[in-house]
Amino acid sequence: MHPPHQQRAAARRTKPIGSLRPSRRDYRDLPRSWGADLLAGITVAVVALPLALAFGVTSGLGAEAGIVTAIVAGIVAGVFGGSHVQVSGPTGAMTVVLVPVVASVGPDGVLIVALAAGLLLVLAGALRLGRWAGILPWPVVEGFTLGIALLIFLQQVPMAVGVDKPEGENTALVAARALVDWAGDGWQPLALVALVSVTMIALPRLHRALPASLIAVGAATALSELAGLDVATIGAIPASLPAPSLPAVDVADLPGLAPAVLAVAALAAIESLLSAKVADGMSDGEPHDPDRELVGQGLANVAVSFVGGMPATGAIARTAVNVRSGARTRAATIVHGVVLAATVLALAPAIGHVPLAALAGVLMVTAVRMVEFATVGRIVRSTRGDALLLLATAAATVAFDLVIAVGVGVALAAVLALRAVADSTSFARQTIDQTAEEIVVDPLLERALLQEHIVAYRLDGALFFGAAQRFLLELTEVADVEVAILRLGRLRVLDSTGAQALGDLVEHLQRRDVTVLLACARPEHERLLRHVGALDALVHENHLLPTFDAALAHAHRHLARNRERRSAAVAS
The missing domain is CATH 3.30.750.24 (STAS domain)
Structure with missing residues (x-):
């Protein structure tokens, strides 16, 4: 007789393909939890709005792409995904992959990447590969996160100092060139970054329920307008969602986009399943289905490719807010998308006045918060092998790209594991x-x-x-x-x-x-x-x-x- 966990794993592997589809069972708790789900969805939408704007701008696609992605991906992944409380949308890790694509191919290249990566994720879920996404060693995941956080922070440097983004694909070099171009000329953008940072750090100390990032962006926008600061803003955004259309596919671009497609698919799988696992630990509800989660994320990325969005994945911070706000069913993530859509329709003119420096401040603070410094310290102090894994993965993430970074981390982990076995x-x-x-x-x-x-x-x-x-x-x-x-x-x-x-x-x-x-x-x-x-x-x-x-x-x-x-x- 096999242990219960082995029986459950075997049952998942032999489930019919129909188990990957939504069902009425997904909403069985809704009659009892609809009030909490409604409140949680509204709360998450308030938190997600400034992040969606910031990630859209940072990716080079514009604020509209970030908002559209948060709405469409949030709803599609919420309905079809494998977690009842997962919140999906644009994330900082995705912007790291997309910036070089936008620079080399343009926005249409991102749509092709989202479509192809989405199809790969659906295939991976149908093949029941979800359980394999959890094999990455802990130091590799933390090193990966550390490298991404550093890249997100460096990506904001041009907006934070108020200069045009220099040419180049290496984020660290671009940030250094931006500082050279700035050379201390103009402090208004940095003042807004400081205001946003202080607000986001101070408000949670007063009350955890306050939407610190939204308040910080609102305060920076008000100061900019009232003081007449000469800073770049988001600019006009449409007061409606774009009509679905087919991505423009240039066959000549496809080979060059293959690494980005693999990176987006791998990142979406890893980040979404990690986020869903974190949500399982925070919630007392039913654990997530990893294969269905891959299918849901794949369909979400396919959907955003038809509305001019950007690749999406499960977002740990927004998912945590959703769970802490009392979400019990997928209705909360659907409400989150609907509230975001209504906000865009009502506040599009006001959103256009948001300073880019304010969004840079939001993402700089977010990047710092991504790194669990106590965890990094424990890994560094544990063994030299684990410390090497973390630092090598982080360095490869910054120096090269996410695919190479994961490859370096996994290969080095394999070598160290073999060495440990050999030594034993x-x-x-x-x-x-x-x-x-x-x-x-x-x-x-x-x-x-x-x-x-x-x-x-x-x-x-x-x-x-x-x-x-x-x-x-x-x-x-x-x-x-x-x-x-x-x-x-x-x-x-x-x-x-x-x-x-x-x-x-x-x-x-x-x-x-x-x-x-x-x-x-x-x-x-x-x-x-x-x-x-x-x-x-x-x-x-x-x-x-x-x-x-x-x-x-x-x-x-x-x-x-x-x-x-x-x-x-x-x-x-």
Whole structure:
């Protein structure tokens, strides 16, 4: 009988495709929770509005794209996704991927990326790949988050100092050029950034329920208008949602967009499932379905590609606000989208007066809050390997792109894991005193002779390519030995390299006139040893023995024969 968690995992893998669709069951708690869901949806919309504006502007697509994405993706992912309380929309991590796409291909390239990535996510969900998104090591995720937070902060530098964004795709270099262009000329944008930052930090200390980012943007906009500050603003935005249309696809651009598509799909999967997992821990409701969540996020990205939006994903901060505000069903995320749409229709002229520097301040504070400094400190202090993972992933995120960063983090984690497994492999040399309690020693054999000329090694752990060389170095140091017994019963992992190394060791010892006996090999390991030819190195097929007792008895007989031959040779 399998444990309950294994039964549930197996049940998820065998669910029909229909289980990925919405159902009436999604809203079974609505009659009891509609009031809390309504309040939570309104609260999340208030929090999401300035973030949607800021992410749209930062991506290079404009504030309208951010708002449209928050509305459409929020509703579509809320209806079709695998979490009852997940809130989706534009995020800072996505802007990191999109800025180079906008710079190289233009806004239409982003729509193609959103469409293709969305289709990939739907396919991944249909193939039941959701459970695999949680295999990223903790230091890699935190390093990834640290790098993204740094990039988001640096992306705001041109708007924060009030200069046009310099040319270039590397965010750090662009930020440095922006500071050179600014050179202390004009402090009004920085004053607005400071006002927004102080407001966002101070208000939650007064009352956690206050929408600090919205109040901060409102205060900065009012100050800018009343004082007549010469700062750039969002500008006019449409007072209606765009009509759906097909993305303009240029076949020549598709190969160049492939890395961005993979990055967006991977990021949407990782961020959404991580956010949904966090929501599960905060809520006492039903846990999320990872496969359905991938389908929901995929459909949301497909939908935004038809309305001029930007790729979306589950947003941890907005999801946390939703849960803390009492959300119980998907109705809260739907209300959030509807309230955002109504706000845009009613306040479009006022939104156009929002200073870009105010949005830069919002995202700078958001970027700092993304980093859990206590968590980073714990990882850095844990082990050197984990610290290296975190720092390498963060550095690769800033220096290259998200796909390379994840690849670097996972590859380095794999290398460190293999090294740890290899280091855990032990080759324990056993003396006769150590094994006396486990076996019956032949009383006719002299113990001194046995102790002097037989050595037994017990191989524990894993013998694979990471440990094979150390295995050879350690076990070829035996001296003044006639029989070497290698106990393989506790060997859990054996690959072809390890099997070949074992065969090399047998040949090496036998060239030194040491008889090698293999004992207790598992059936699967014995098959591998035969397939790679390692057993062919044994002097005789009887030197592969099922138990250590049998091997030791064989060693006794071998030593006795050798002693008889030596005695006969001396007598003659």
